[in-house]
Structure formats: structure tokens, C-alpha cells
Amino acid sequence: MNQYNLKEFERSKKKWNNRAKTYDDFYKTFRGAVENYIDWELLKKYLPKNKSAKILDAAGGTGRITLPLARTGYSITLCDLSPKMLNVAKQKMINESVIDNVDILECNVRNLHFVDNSFDFVLCWDGMVDELAIKELIRVSKKGGIVSIYLNNKWVIAINKFYENPYSILTLIDSQLEDQKWKHKVFSPKEARNFFNREGIKVLDIYGVCHWTRVLNIPEEILEAQNWDEKFFNQTTKMVLKLSKEPSIKGMSRHLVLYGKKL
16 A cells, blocks of 8 residues: 555544444434435345355445344445444444354455455445455455445536536546546446446446435425434335436436446
8 A cells, every 4th residue: 555545544544433433323314314225225136145145345334234234144244444433333233132143354445355256245335435446346256246336426526516617527527537537436327337347247237326305305404303204204215216217316416326246
């Protein structure tokens, strides 16, 4: 790891260590609960039928996804760069008596401590992956295995930065040089398909599930509430699931969620 990457790694580690105690608070709000529900609903149909399958939850933080997987009987390896996030995850697993189903490991997703073809299912939902991390995630996946990765959406990043420099952003998204400009790897849905195909991954689907709050125009006080009407919650999640595959929603989504099969 060069000096620049080491400094960035240490900054990220400090950031997530500082957020460890409060990270799960977001998922207690209406907004967070909807996003968690949508993530899980999409994930379920791709999970291995065999409960003995080896699953990696890379950059899995406090175990938001690991915990429900462990509850349903899967054995999971949870890794993250933040020891404090992992400590929170470990306590959650202990509290729910599923700690025996989970291996917890501190490591960098850009340098995974596993041999090639180790896992039947690999997911990484930290949303800040670069090309090196993606290739590592693919490397440790078994042939025929499934990968699920959150990707930075080029269009929404461009939307957010448009006001700062409209000419530069328009030029950038029309060019083939975007990866040299953005801090992290960014994709349009088409670029994501092409990239993963080149890496030996058959893309099964790509969803856009973030920024739905802009589309549905739900008041902020409801989004931040920790108590809500269940009927409205169910209506909201149904709407978001229906919209998640629509191209227009993918263009506005902060992240794209890709599911693919390693050939």
C-alpha cells in the first residue's frame, strides 16, 4: 500500500470508528428502515439455497446484513476496516446467540485475506469501492458464485456537482476519462455491465434504490421519524421496489446495486 493509499485508509478507518456507536441509528428511522427492507428484499432472491454455502459480507460494518443472514442459518464471514464497527457487530451476534455462525475479521476490502475462489456469495455494500476492491471481491468469489456490490452512480455524482462547474461536469460525463477525475470508481448502468462482463461476471441485474425520497416527495419529518404507520411503510416499500429497475430512477440513485454471477 503506497503512502497516499495508506493515509486514505487511516482516514477511512478513523471515520468509521467514530461512527460505530451511532451508525445503526439511521436504520431506526423511516428512511433507513425502508432502505434496509428494500436491500433485504432484493438480496433474498439471489441467496444460495444451500445454507452451508460460504458467504462473505465485505465492509459489512456493524453487521446489518450479516445478522439476518446468521439468523436464517447461514455461516458468514464479516470483515471491515473498522475494529469498533466490528465490535458493535460482535455484540449484536452475541446478544442474538448467532455468534457461532459468524467469523469476524478486520481487513481492507482492497486486500482481502482469502485465497481465490473462497466464497459462494460475496457482497460489499459500503458504496465507496474502487476498481482494485471490485477485482478483489471477484477474485475471492467461486466460479458460479454470486456477487452483489454497491457502485457509485456517475449520473448522481454529476448532478450533485453540476452547480459547482457545469461545463466541466458536462464534459466529464460525455468523455471516457471519468475514472481519472472522480475520487472513487463511478459507473453508469451501461458502463457497469461492460466492466463486470470484462471481469468475468455475468450481470444478472442492476437496481437503483437510493434517492427514492426525492422521487416520492415524502416530508422530512416522516423520513426522520422513528415511529410510523405500517400501512404507509408497506406502500412505500412496494413503490420503491417497483421503481428500482426503472432507468429513470437508476439515473437519480446515489448508488447502483449490482448482482452478477462469476463465469
